[in-house]
Amino acid sequence: MTRRGAALELAVLGLLHDAPMHGYELRKQLIALLGWGRVLSYGTLYPCLKALTKAGYIAADPDAAAVTDATVVEPRGRRNRIVYQLTAEGKERFATAMEESGPTAWDDESFGVRFAFFGRTDSRTRMRILEGRRTRLEERLDNVRQSAARGRERADSYTLELQRHGLESVEREVKWLTELIDRERSGQDDSAQRQSDH
Incomplete structure (x- = not known):
């Protein structure tokens, strides 16, 4: 699976973790959350949904009313919207994926998705991802500066x-990232998360 495919899978599992959705609503939420408006087509989303369904991570219910948009009335002759929801295996897959903190967690394709769901990640994992992302960007800065100096x-x-x-x-x-790491070290994010849970 490509990095972008893995990031999309994680985003879908994370959004369905909150509530069941039909494909249209899921695409809208992904675009709003991740800003993928120009690159997230139905031709990308639906194969992902099909693969997640086949793997048993989500269930597709063609007979369910659109949970997130219950006022929608389908015109005659059109199929009902398929509502996707996370299975127990999907919840486990999402939790396992959110614990991963290696290099793929801080690359350009994955970091934004992981950051969007940081509230469901423990502090130690968040720190590894934030520090890894910062290190990667600092290396990129050094390379760009050297390249720019040579070709100026x-x-x-x-x-x-x-x-x-x-x-x-x-x-x-x-x-x-440095500001986020400093706040994480001081424990501010955990205390804010505990307050929002109550």
Whole structure:
């Protein structure tokens, strides 16, 4: 499975962990949560749903009313919307996936998905992912700076501006990650999570 496919699978399991949804609602939630509007087509989502159903992680119920949009009335002649819900195996798969904290957890494809569900992850796992992501970005910064320094005299003003923009974006994310790591170390995120649970 590709990294993007694994990230999509995790996102689907995480959203269905909260509530059953039909495909249209699930796609809408994924786009809102992850900002995948231009790249998440039904041609990508439905094969993922089919594979998760085949694996036993989700169940598809074609006869259920759309749980998240119960006021929708299907026109005559159209199929009912299929509602997808997480199975016990799916809940276990999601929990296991959220415990993973190796390099794939902090790469560009996976980090945003994992971060979206950090509330369901223990502090130690969150720290490993945040620190791993920061280290990866710091290495990227070093490489881009070295590359930019070597090619500065040959680059035109637009290339230099693009490099500057890229550097500033990564520097902002490194700063943000450092702030998150500091808060995590101080225990602020755990106390906020405990308060929201009550």
